Amino acid sequence: MLILARFSSDVKPQKAISAAPAAIGRFWPSSPQDHAPLQPYPNPAFPFKLSSMLRRVLLFWLILMPLVCLAAPSPNIILITLDSAPADRVGFMGGKRPTPNLDSLAKQGIVFERAYAQSPMTTISAATILTGTYPQTHQVTELGSPLGVSLPYLPALLRARNYRTAGFVGTIELDPKAGFAPGFDRGFGTFTGIHAFRGGEADYKILGRHGAQTVSGALQWLTANPNGPFFLWIHIYIPGGFSALTYDNNVTLTDVAVGQLLTVLRMRKLVDDAAIIVTATHGEGLGAHGEDTHGVFLYDETIHVPLLVKLPQNQLAAKRVPARVRLLDIAPTILEIAGAAVPSQMEGQSLLRIAKTTPTADQAVYSRTDFPHWAFGWSPLESWRVGKYLYVRAPKPELYDLSADPAAAHNLAPSSKATLDTIAAQLDAFDQHFKGGSKSEAGLTTTEMQKLASLGYVGIQKPSGASTTVAGTDPKDGIDSANKVQAAIMLIQNGEPAKAVPALQALANSLPTSYLAQYALGVAYAHTQQYPKAVEALHKAIQLQPDAPWSHFYMGTSLLKTGDFKTAVVHLEIASTRLPEFGEAHKALADAYDHLGRKDDAQRERARSGK
Numbered sequence: 332m333l334i335l336a337r338f339s340s341d342v343k344p345q346k347a348i349s350a351a352p353a354a355i356g357r358f359w360p361s362s363p364q365d366h367a368p369l370q371p372y373p374n375p376a377f378p379f380k381l382s383s384m385l386r387r388v389l390l391f392w393l394i395l396m397p398l399v400c401l402a403a404p405s406p407n408i409i410l411i412t413l414d415s416a417p418a419d420r421v422g423f424m425g426g427k428r429p430t431p432n433l434d435s436l437a438k439q440g441i442v443f444e445r446a447y448a449q450s451p452m453t454t455i456s457a458a459t460i461l462t463g464t465y466p467q468t469h470q471v472t473e474l475g476s477p478l479g480v481s482l483p484y485l486p487a488l489l490r491a492r493n494y495r496t497a498g499f500v501g502t503i504e505l506d507p508k509a510g511f512a513p514g515f516d517r518g519f520g521t522f523t524g525i526h527a528f529r530g531g532e533a534d535y536k537i538l539g540r541h542g543a544q545t546v547s548g549a550l551q552w553l554t555a556n557p558n559g560p561f562f563l564w565i566h567i568y569i570p571g572g573f574s575a576l577t578y579d580n581n582v583t584l585t586d587v588a589v590g591q592l593l594t595v596l597r598m599r600k601l602v603d604d605a606a607i608i609v610t611a612t613h614g615e616g617l618g619a620h621g622e623d624t625h626g627v628f629l630y631d632e633t634i635h636v637p638l639l640v641k642l643p644q645n646q647l648a649a650k651r652v653p654a655r656v657r658l659l660d661i662a663p664t665i666l667e668i669a670g671a672a673v674p675s676q677m678e679g680q681s682l683l684r685i686a687k688t689t690p691t692a693d694q695a696v697y698s699r700t701d702f703p704h705w706a707f708g709w710s711p712l713e714s715w716r717v718g719k720y721l722y723v724r725a726p727k728p729e730l731y732d733l734s735a736d737p738a739a740a741h742n743l744a745p746s747s748k749a750t751l752d753t754i755a756a757q758l759d760a761f762d763q764h765f766k767g768g769s770k771s772e773a774g775l776t777t778t779e780m781q782k783l784a785s786l787g788y789v790g791i792q793k794p795s796g797a798s799t800t801v802a803g804t805d806p807k808d809g810i811d812s813a814n815k816v817q818a819a820i821m822l823i824q825n826g827e828p829a830k831a832v833p834a835l836q837a838l839a840n841s842l843p844t845s846y847l848a849q850y851a852l853g854v855a856y857a858h859t860q861q862y863p864k865a866v867e868a869l870h871k872a873i874q875l876q877p878d879a880p881w882s883h884f885y886m887g888t889s890l891l892k893t894g895d896f897k898t899a900v901v902h903l904e905i906a907s908t909r910l911p912e913f914g915e916a917h918k919a920l921a922d923a924y925d926h927l928g929r930k931d932d933a934q935r936e937r938a939r940s941g942k
Contacts, residue, residue, distance in 0.1 A: 405492065405560040406643045407605040408665055411592075412460065413585060413637075414453060414502055414539070414568045415625065417614030418446070420582050421637045428579050432590030433609065433639075439648050440607070440641030441686050445655045447696045447716065448613045451625045451633040453504045454512050456612035456658060457566070461485045461515075463662030463677030466699060467765040471512075473504075474705060475880040475909050478514030483674040485662045486562060487518030492671055495561040497521040497552050501545035501568035510881065510913035519564075523548050539568030542588030550595050557599075560669075565592070566612075575617050604643050606668045608661060611636040620739070621810040624817055626702040628806065629714040629723055630739050634698050640664065640682060652690045655716060656682060657697075693718065697761060703806040705876060707813060708844030710803050715758040722754040726805040730754070775878050775905070782901050783877060787870075791877040812842060820851050828858035839868065846875040850882055857885055862892040873902075880909035880916075888919050896926040907936065914940040 422429040423437035424444070450456045450466050458464075458471035462482045469482055478484070486496045498519045503509045506524025507516050516522035525540055549565050567588060569581050589609070596602045616622030619632040626633075638656065641648075659679035666673050667681045685692070695717040703709040713724040721739055723729035730751050731739040744751050775783070775791075783791060806813070816838055822831035835852040842848045853868035869886040876882065887903035890896070903920040910916050917940035924933035 404604075405494065405669055407559045407601060408489070408494075408562045408668060409596075409605060409607045410460075410562070410564045410661075410665065411589065411607070411609045412457065412564070412566045413609070413611040414566065415613060415615045416569060416582060416585070416611035416637060417617075417632050418635045418637050420579065420614075423639065424637050428583065430582065430586035432586050432593060433637075436589075436593065436607065436609065436641055437639045439645045440639045441647050441650045441652060441682070443638040443640070443652045443654075443656050443682065443686075445653060446610065446636055446638035446658065447634050447655065447698060448611075448636050448658050449698050451613040451627075451629065451698075451700055452702060453502065453612045457505055457512070457515070460610070460612070460658050460661050461564075463659060463673075463679040465659065465678055465697070465765070466701075468676075468678060472705075473702070474876065474878065475511070475513065477909075478512070478517065480514070480517070483662070483676045484518050485665060486564070488666065488671060488674070489562045489669060490518050490520065492669060493560070494669070495520055495556055495559070496563075497523075497549070497556070497561065498564040498566075499523050499545050499549045499552070500564075500566040501525060501542060502539040502566065505566055507910075507912040508914065510884070510910045510916065513910060513912060516912075521552055523552075525568075539570065542567040542569075542585045543591060546588045546592045549592065553595075553599070553601075562665075562669075578615060578617060603645070605641075606643055606665070607641040608639070608665065610638040610658060610661065612658075621807075621814070623814045626700060626706075627712075627810060627813050629698050629700060629712055630721075631733075631737075634714070640686075642668070642683075647686060650686060650690075652682075652686050654685055654690055655693045655696050656685060657694075660685070695757065695761075697758075703809070703813075706845065706847035707806075707809060707816075707842065708803070708846070708875070709806050709809055712806060713758060713762075715754055715761070717754060717757060720750070720754060722751070722758065724755065724758060725807070726802065727807060728755070779905055780877070783873070786898060786901060788874055788877065791874065812838065812845075816842070816845070816848050816851060819855075820847075823851065823855055823858060828855045831855045832859065839871075843871075844875065846872050846879070849875065850879070850885075853882070853889075854885055857889050860892075862889045865889040866893065878909075880906045884910070884913075884916050884919070887916075887923065891919060891923060891926075896923045899923045900927065907939070911939075916940075 418424040420426050422431070422434040423442060448456045449459045452473050454473050455466050455471055458469045458478060459466060462469050462484055464482065469478065470476055471478055486498065490496045496519045498516065498521070500506055503511055503525045505512045505515055507513050508524055545565060545567055549563060553563070567585050569585050593602065596605070613625055614633040614636055615625050616628065616632050620628055620630050622628050622633070636658070657679060660682050661679070663673045663677050663679045664682040667683055673681070695715060697713070697715060699711065699713045701711045704711040710726050715722045719732055719734040721731045721733050728744045728751060729742050730744040730747055731741065732743060733739065780791060815834065819831040819834040819838065822828065832852070832855045835848060835855055838848045839845070839852045849868050850872040853865045853872055856862070856865035856868060866886065866889050869882055869889065872879070872882045873886065883902040884906040887899045887906060890899035890902065900920065900923045903916060903923055907913070907916040907920050917936045921933040921936035921940060924936060
């Protein structure tokens with residue numbers, strides 16, 4: 332669950348597989364020998380060699396036939412992502428409380444017992460799921476960086492294969508029209524977010540809606556669009572930041588919502604022939620390692636997530652795969668099921684091949700979080716899960732033997748330097764793949780930076796992108812402050828900004844380099860009509876994160892209240908440019924233009940606002 336949202340006012344389609352070598356190339360591990368031309372046997376007097384070759388080809392086909400058959404028709408595909416669900420909170424993953432609907436679906440499909448998110452943040456993780464790329468590649472952030480048009484994007488790829496595509500998201504964090512996740516509606520014929528369900532005056536204290544409401548919208552779409560094939564993405568919001576009991580109750584309600592969906596799908600005979608994938612974008616700390624919510628740490632509580640894949644005709648039903656896999660692998664898997672070619676830009680691999688050929692093999696898994704860095708000015712974190720170890724790159728490095736210490740409670744880094752250095756070198760080699768990559772599309776232009784400099788923003792620089800440098804404050808040393816900032820933000824979210832102000836004043840003073848503390852204080856002031864104070868706090872936030880569009884939006888709207896329309900325009904132009912589908916930013920900019928007598932500009936922005 333995104334902290335900011337809590338208070339926000341050329342690949343051609345693949346043809347049918349007709350030759351064994353092509354099929355084997357898709358589903359079998361590749362090696363240089365695989366691509367070498369077949370050579371005639373030097374002595375035809377030995378027919379057993381031909382027989383051996385035939386046996387090998389037949390063996391390949393016997394192994395691959397169930398998977399290749401998936402590509403013949405174009406099955407309906409349903410992707411269900413849960414906003415925040417640790418693996419150990421779901422019944423089929425060993426949770427203490429059953430989730431009967433999910434558990435029943437798991438018996439019809441493949442359960443991947445060790446699936447890991449590449450980020451503990453909703454928007455970033457969802458981008459990885461839908462693009463099949465690492466965070467360093469897609470460069471989506473919680474600060475409003477857009478989904479690049481050059482990225483392979485699952486709904487767009489499926490729509491190009493004549494799939495009907497629809498997305499229903501139950502959280503503001505994934506709704507471009509609500510000012511978040513710009514570009515996420517690309518490729519969807521229908522995309523319905525939280526913003527579209529409220530109507531009238533927008534209430535940006537609302538972070539999400541109940542799963543049953545999201546499912547209801549999806550079922551209405553299915554009623555109006557009964558013909559397949561279709562790709563349906565449903566993202567169900569699970570509120571976090573509460574006690575374990577309350578959280579478990581929310582997971583139960585989510586399971587009920589999934590059950591409502593499955594009941595209707597079964598009534599319409601849409602389950603047996605469909606592929607249904609269920610996972611979570613990330614988990615939830617719930618106090619483990621001192622983290623109340625998520626985003627700061629990379630332990631299993633926030634990174635290990637449930638993952639099940641129900642195939643058409645329940646192929647491989649009830650299979651459990653102990654191999655370590657990644658959410659990165661979901662998009663290539665769905666394309667395999669649809670019989671589509673997997674773009675070379677995707678960095679994952681098909682889960683079907685893993686389940687069929689290497690179900691016990693362990694691949695290394697990478698995760699990262701930049702939230703501690705941009706929100707608090709602390710060090711970013713990276714993790715590397717390999718063999719039995721979890722390594723966390725931090726100013727105070729961490730190493731855990733998860734086979735003996737599954738709770739990651741005993742740091743072996745001080746006493747196991749050789750192992751630590753070996754695994755750290757593996758992570759270094761992995762990071763090298765992203766050196767010199769493409770630049771983010773979210774940075775301020777030179778003109779925008781010059782305008783901000785003229786307003787007194789001193790020393791601001793363009794962001795350099797994701798950093799692998801670990802330096803400064805270790806997030807472990809600041810987790811208590813992070814929890815306090817997020818608790819104050821929840822007060823704003825719950826409609827009690829006046830109660831949040833005293834706590835945020837103290838936190839902003841004690842955390843002068845924390846963008847999130849300064850920003851939250853500015854928003855709390857704005858919600859209590861203390862606009863001059865809001866401007867002061869938001870100025871500090873923008874100084875720390877000049878490319879964060881929500882700071883500019885709140886700054887602009889606060890300046891409108893103080894009568895500084897010229898300065899408001901500068902900030903609102905940045906916000907509306909960075910959040911092109913966010914109508915409220917365009918509306919506020921139109922108001923500012925009106926006050927300056929710029930009627931044509933005002934008319935243009937009001938048209939863009941949809942109001």
